[in-house]
Amino acid sequence: MSRIIGDNMENSRPHKVDIHYCTGCRWLLRSAWMAQELLTTFEDEIGELTLHPGSGGIFEVHVNGERIWSRKEMGGFPEITRLKQLVRDRVSPDRSLGHSDRNTSNT
Amino acid sequence: MSRIIGDNMENSRPHKVDIHYCTGCRWLLRSAWMAQELLTTFEDEIGELTLHPGSGGIFEVHVNGERIWSRKEMGGFPEITRLKQLVRDRVSPDRSLGHSDRNTSNT
Numbered sequence: 001m002s003r004i005i006g007d008n009m010e011n012s013r014p015h016k017v018d019i020h021y022c023t024g025c026r027w028l029l030r031s032a033w034m035a036q037e038l039l040t041t042f043e044d045e046i047g048e049l050t051l052h053p054g055s056g057g058i059f060e061v062h063v064n065g066e067r068i069w070s071r072k073e074m075g076g077f078p079e080i081t082r083l084k085q086l087v088r089d090r091v092s093p094d095r096s097l098g099h100s101d102r103n104t105s106n107t
Numbered sequence: 108m109s110r111i112i113g114d115n116m117e118n119s120r121p122h123k124v125d126i127h128y129c130t131g132c133r134w135l136l137r138s139a140w141m142a143q144e145l146l147t148t149f150e151d152e153i154g155e156l157t158l159h160p161g162s163g164g165i166f167e168v169h170v171n172g173e174r175i176w177s178r179k180e181m182g183g184f185p186e187i188t189r190l191k192q193l194v195r196d197r198v199s200p201d202r203s204l205g206h207s208d209r210n211t212s213n214t
Contacts, residue, residue, distance in 0.1 A: 013160060032139055048158070051157075
């Protein structure tokens with residue numbers, strides 16, 4: 001019984017997230033924290049979240065192959081609420097993220 | 108310049124780890140903790156570590172596609188030292204893991 005429910009739930013998690021981080025910069029901890037935030041908030045949407053150790057100051061987040069954050073381009077790290085909005089827009093666009101969810105796309 | 112160094116380092120991390128966990132059992136936290144332990148200990152060996160939300164009481168760890176732990180088969184979760192030995196045997200077999208590294212393969 002739980003097998004059947006399980007299989008159905010797997011199928012309903014089609015989205016893939018990738019986080020690339022620089023080991024030399026010691027960004028594993030913040031990357032793993034962001035991973036847990038995303039896997040908690042998008043429990044029914046994300047089917048895979050991969051951490052990629054890298055170098056050279058890399059910090060990037062990709063959703064289904066699309067880069068949604070680059071530290072080098074954006075000039076820093078995302079606020080977790082902003083990161084969740086960017087992921088939400090790709091995996092569950094109609095969903096509200098609650099009281100912290102404001103339209104910041106024009107800022 | 109850092110690009111070139113970065114690419115070279117990526118090539119030296121050929122191994123892939125996958126952790127499957129049951130969301131209904133709330134095993135994300137222990138899975139993410141184990142992920143961070145493995146990525147810290149095998150910083151130069153693991154190129155990708157993927158967390159897979161699942162259901163039905165699943166907890167499995169795979170290295171390069173080989174299942175090295177199954178909660179259902181082994182009857183529980185691995186000690187972190189044991190898990191590191193199992194990963195080490197696949198990704199860096201000649202390496203010692205220090206004072207906690209004893210031969211427990213016969214126990």
